[in-house]
Amino acid sequence: MDLFHDNPLLAGVRQMLGSFALRSMRPIAARHDREESMPWALMKEASPFLSQTAALDGRKKLTGLEDDPDPKKPRTAARIAVVGSEELGYGCAGIALALAGSGLAASPVARMGTDEQRAEFKKLMSGLDDQGRVKVAAMALSEPATGSDISGLKTIAIPDGDHYVIRGSKQWITNGLSAAVYVVWAQADPAAGRAGVRGFIVARGTPGLVPGRKETKLGIRASETAQVHFEDCRVHKDMMLGQATSAEGAATGLSDTKKMLDSTRPAVGSQAVGIARAAYEFLLDRVRGGSLHGTPMASHQHIMFELAEMQMEITASRMLAHRAAWLADHHQDNVAEASMAKAHGARTAQLVTTRAMVLLGEEALEPDHPVEKWYRDAKIYDIFEGTGQIQRRILARLLTGQNPT
């Protein structure tokens, strides 16, 4: 049950991606988690309906409908994203990120790019790569010493004629090793402070762009995370984002980046809800048929209360994500709601998977046990796209009338 149950478009997205999650994601989830490998074959299979560049293409592939071009009319993009993300997270969070992680790079291009930059990005993402794989993109913002506080970026972009020379290292970058195109953030005008931080579109193979070490992770291991180095990488000035004078306004550097992150948080919270729901349903199934100390599990009050608690938290997290998405689709400010959705969803995923581990006992510690995997996957939702503390800081600053950033 959710806020959008009577919307046929969203019901269709839920039904389609829910069945994709069970039919195509679950059977390969343990293997890609164990091998820490990207599900390239599934990514290709899904490409006719799950675009790596949906932020630029619109949602036609998934829904069969064009987005309404009238900027004043309510959109459906944010609601489609939250509904779809829950289903993909329910299938496998790591595979979900492999299927959708390029959106992190596509959305600033859609939001801040000129028509030429959007066309260039789409061109770089079209077709297959030299290994016959679907092309993916990376959004390179975080650095070894700069995660939460992105105003302290050390990567610099030095103007040089018609080019910028980018120098610095990025860390924890989704698709960092395999990307066909990178959106890298660098300080282009130190005197302007935060407003001087700009994004640049950089094609794979550009001299000086050096994909680095692949990281081994606790969870979402089907999604690739790597370092990326920029060693005096020359990028034409036309590839600098934030030059457009669009409905979103003229160049605003870092503040536009922050808005972009606000826009993806409800869907990230929803993906965490999907993980929680997966663990809850697994446990529910056990409780219905199982016994503890010779009596039905369902007769033990402490287990029943745990199930009730889990369902309350899952429903509350989903409602927060849906509310944040509804506001975004209706062109209303949703910074507080987006932070609540992200923080609450991450907390619910950790709470539910942790309690499910405890109630299942040693069974859940077996290799390739799905609940053990969901338990590991859940933690990362409290870290990326703004940690739990950062979401609480944003909310608390808003509550006390301060600038949230």
Ligand SMILES: Cc1cc2nc3c(=O)[nH]c(=O)nc-3n(C[C@H](O)[C@H](O)[C@H](O)COP(=O)(O)OP(=O)(O)OC[C@H]3O[C@@H](n4cnc5c(N)ncnc54)[C@H](O)[C@@H]3O)c2cc1C
């Ligand atoms: C799997 C994965 C994928 C990722 N993908 C990408 C990607 O594609 N692109 C990209 O650019 N980045 C990516 N990241 C990086 C991610 O965004 C950062 O890890 C995140 O922003 C946190 O930064 P940090 O790790 O440097 O922690 P830090 O910022 O160093 O924070 C450390 C701790 O201090 C707390 N803290 C920091 N500042 C405050 C504050 N002001 N008030 C209270 N507490 C505070 C944090 O909450 C945290 O607990 C990814 C990370 C992971 C794990």
